[in-house]
Amino acid sequence: MAKALNIAAKAASADALHVELIEFGANRPSEGDVTIEIHAAGINPSDAKAMLGLMPSAVFPRTPGRDFAGVVVDGPQRLVGTEVWGSGGDVGISRNGSHAERLVLPSAAIRSKPRKLSMVEAGTVGVPFVTAYEGLLRAGYPKESEVVAVFGASGKVGQAAIQLASRAGATVFAVDRRGDAPRGYAKHSPTYIDSSRDKPSERIREETNGRGADIVYNTVGSPYFAEANASLAKRGRQVFIATVDRAVPFDIFTFYRGMHTYVGIDSLALSAADCASIFEALAPGFEDGSLRAFPVASSGTFALEQADAAYRKVLGGSPERLAFVPRRSK
Secondary structure, eight states: OOEEEEBOSOOSSSTTOOOEEEEOOSSOOOTTEEEEEEEEEEEOHHHHHHHTTOSTTOOSSBOOOOOEEEEEEESSTTTTTOEEEEOOSSBTTTBOOSSBSEEEEEGGGOEEOOTTSOHHHHTTTHHHHHHHHHHHHHTOOOOTTOEEEEESTTSHHHHHHHHHHHHTTOEEEEEESSTTOOOOOOSSOOEEEETTTSOHHHHHHHHTTTOOEEEEEESSOGGGHHHHHHHEEEEEEEEESOOSOSOOOOOHHHHHHTTOEEEEOOGGGSOHHHHHHHHHHHHHHHHHTSSOOOOOOGGGEEOGGGHHHHHHHHHTTOOSOEEEOTTSOO
């Protein structure tokens, strides 16, 4: 019998977090659904935070996990045996998720996995790349003539945004608070700015002949709000996905005189079917090598029986990309 992780109720704290391993059985297939045998499932901070009641849409009891890669073992005959990948803001939040040996989803929520990606690579692409892509798309996807500045560049969403903007041919600036912050892959190397030493807006304007950035992808929110605004070009767009403080000083005059646009992204609002379209758009980049999955070390993979340790590791701010590999021995 297949197994699945189960959260009976939200935990009061990370120390109180407890996960059960149960027999898979909820969300039985209906017409048009597929059953996926999970080979790898990314472990995101949002997966663990939902268990602490920090995601308003989370329901209990449920199996957590948003990202996945695996093989269709039941459903429409044309799909059985297909290697698939996917993610969703509903998966593992308002419906049972991927931290299990099996997952049931509508067939519209899956896409064929790129052949060049391993199951572990494909199973950990999800949330960071979906978030980065949706933000850039909503801001007006970058063109070769444009400048993109990513604030909070060492995080996984930041690294994904850099890859996507670089693949699009944009000039990319990567801003982080220290010079030794992790640097991921990019087709064309970005200009890195250490914000603890340099003023990002001044560097960006200096190196763009005073123009500034057409798109600022602000993955951190309030700590970079002022500098991100100061970096924006005329008609520039700033993307937000998170914040520390909810309220920030806002210069309305500068905003309208600059003809600026703010774009808010909540990946939890994107269903698995919504995300499937994004995976379809991402696949060519992973096939031709212009996009790369995050490396996952052996220390970052867990059996389902190691769930407590895995969730505590991601809640502890691990910079590693983490994944469940359900069939691996503990």
